Amino acid sequence: MISFLLRRALATVPVIAIVMLAVFLVVHLGGSDPARIIAGDSAGAAEVETLREALGLNRPLPIQFLDWAGNTLRGDLGSSLFYGTPVVDMISVRIGPTIALAIGTLLFAVVLGVPMGTFAAVTAGRWPDKLLMGVASIGFSLPIFIVAYTLVYWLALVPGWFPVQGFTPPQTDFGQFLRGMTLPIITLGAFYMSLFARVSRAAVLDMLKEDFVRTARAKGATPLRVLTAHALRCAAVPIITIIGSSFAGLLGGVVVTETLFNIPGLGRLVTEAILKRDFPIIQGVILVTALIYIFVNMVVDMIYALLDPRIRQ
């Protein structure tokens, strides 16, 4: 078991290296010159050249990469071009609302989606299945905009039940925080609820066909016990996989949702950075979200090993 955990942790190293290389290349292989962006539009060629030298941008790319990677591994993500503050500090100030939104969305999607899919599997082919899967396939295709603005219009703007936008920190007023997070969570969660419902249905349906389920039934286990103790327990593996692997998309969706609802999280930090071409911020946020994703998926694989002893070998 310990050796499995160690091997799984080591397996993240190449992926982290590739993500770092990719983030570096996006900035340095593009048509535009970081020194040019930093110097601003009014700077002359000589000024840009001095700056390039000062920043070490005239060195060979591999050297620049190693230098940058070394700093990054020591936790130094550079400084914002516009504010001059360290990117790490800016991220740690803004990460709270993003984590709250991501976790809230995941909870919403799992709590609704998994039972939806399970119920659909149990009633496969009959009307509850068709109804639930119809809802799921619409939810799967609804772009975030239509969900967001429909909710804002009918639940916030017209009746005033929820704030149209904005964010209240939980320590200021927890009730207001929840009210403010409700619409963003449903907006982002509708898609993931549908995704989890589809995957859960397929997973439970597969398990219900297995021999051990038939055996359990033959022994006289009640349908509820067959479902919870036998089928769902094994179906948990694919369900947890999809939850883990949808984390990157979820964090990307957070960017747009935060912009739609004016939530001051990492997403808003990025959209503000876009306008000023403040690339160290964008780079830093991508790295942090990728690391969160890699970490979450490592934990997911470790959970498997606990659930299913065959994986440990």
Place this chain on the structure above:
Amino acid sequence: MSDIASPAPMRRLQLDPVTIFGLAVLAVLVATAVLAPWISPYGPTDINPAARLQPPSGEHWLGTDRIGRDVLTRALHGGRISLTVGFLVGIAVLCVGVVLGLLAGSVRWLDGLIMRVIDGIMAMPAVLVGVAMVVMWGGGLWALLIAIGIPSLPDTVRLTRSLALSIRTEPYVEAARMGGTRLPMLLWRHFIPNALAPLIVIGTYVGANAIVAESLLSFLGVGMPPEMPSWGNMIAEGRLAFQIAPWGVFVPALFLTATVLAVNLVGDGLRDSTDPLRLKSD
């Protein structure tokens, strides 16, 4: 996924009513997008300051925006952009993804490398990478298409690789190889017929995702140039006057929804009716 046995090859293209509905919606969207300049009496960038933020009326069926442009006209022209992006990215991702997937599935030392790169791509949020690429690569249509395409590569590569790995161990393929059939012929005779249907299905999902990704990037201000009537641009602009003129947001959002829903319905229908291996069984 239902537990009904896969249909026999002869019945492959019998599509269910839902898929036909999706195809019909898609056909209408394509037709109205292509014919947009002839359908509407207005141009997508015609400004009319006298008719700003007008609600839907006989003159402007779906209202006007903040500078008096006709919303329906712009949405129809937006369809040209979105459908083109979806189609181009779908084709390009399929081509590149199949090549990478075949390499990973047949050249052992490349397998680990390609799959780690794919893991890396999957770890990074597509929207953020798109933003970074467009910001650093100075915008432009090609940067945008690449930024949209790269994050959707993993599905195609993984599917192609698993197909290649499963097909190469089939007895008829081994027999053909031992009989001296060369690689191009092997691919043509054995890989393509097996892989075409699932790849087309993946292609529809990639196309739908590309359409959504373009609208997200445009909405964030790093997509199509702001003067172009892309749906994301329209939503970004419309939200500034959402309280007075919600149609400025809802019309492009509904067009986007209809397109994505239609493409996904067609994809689901094709998957259910062609996929003998039931690769995407969710």
